[in-house]
Amino acid sequence: MIPKLTRRSAVAMATVGVVAGCSGGRGSASTAVRADDAPDAARQAREARDSTALVARYDAVIAAYPTLAARLAPLRADTAAHVRAFGGRAPAAPSSPASGNGNGNGNSNSNSNSNSNSTGSPATPASTGSASAVPATADKALAALAAAERALADRRSATLLDAPGALARLLASVAAAGAGHVVLLGRPAGK
Helix, strand or coil: CCCCCCHHHHHHHHHHHHHHHHCCCCCCCCCCCCCCCCCCHHHHHHHHHHHHHHHHHHHHHHHHCHHHHHHHHHHHHHHHHHHHHCCCCCCCCCCCCCCCCCCCCCCCCCCHHHHECCCCCCCCCCCCCCCCCECCCHHHHHHHHHHHHHHHHHHHHHHHHHCCHHHHHHHHHHHHHHHHHHHHHCCCCCC
């Protein structure tokens, strides 16, 4: 008897396969769907834009909370790799904040206030890529990133069955990576 394949088990299996790819493993660049091979170039461009918007959210949180930079850098790099995999041009990694200018609360540089929203309330996960609205605390910023990753991974998982072969495989891999990011972002900032 063949066990029933559930969405959760499929994502778990895909996550195992993606971990090596997103961490710079041998298959990370070779899984990219080239625009000339993709029958659905508009869809691929949308996926690149969505990943680019997610990179911008990572950049905004890192700028607002420099103490999270080391923790978020690998996830940001994975997301930038997803942009490239979809044929887009990933934004360059921001320069690291100057050491010694913070007081340990992660919100001490002069640019952090420009990245906070004026009400001090958390940004909504459904915001349309607005990287400028960063929640008022590091834990809320991590939760907002996790919600954005989850929403994008869920959408990609839901639509991959309608995508052509190579794009469907790429969507599955990137959705699984996003699900892994959700888990990693779900830990409190101090851990």
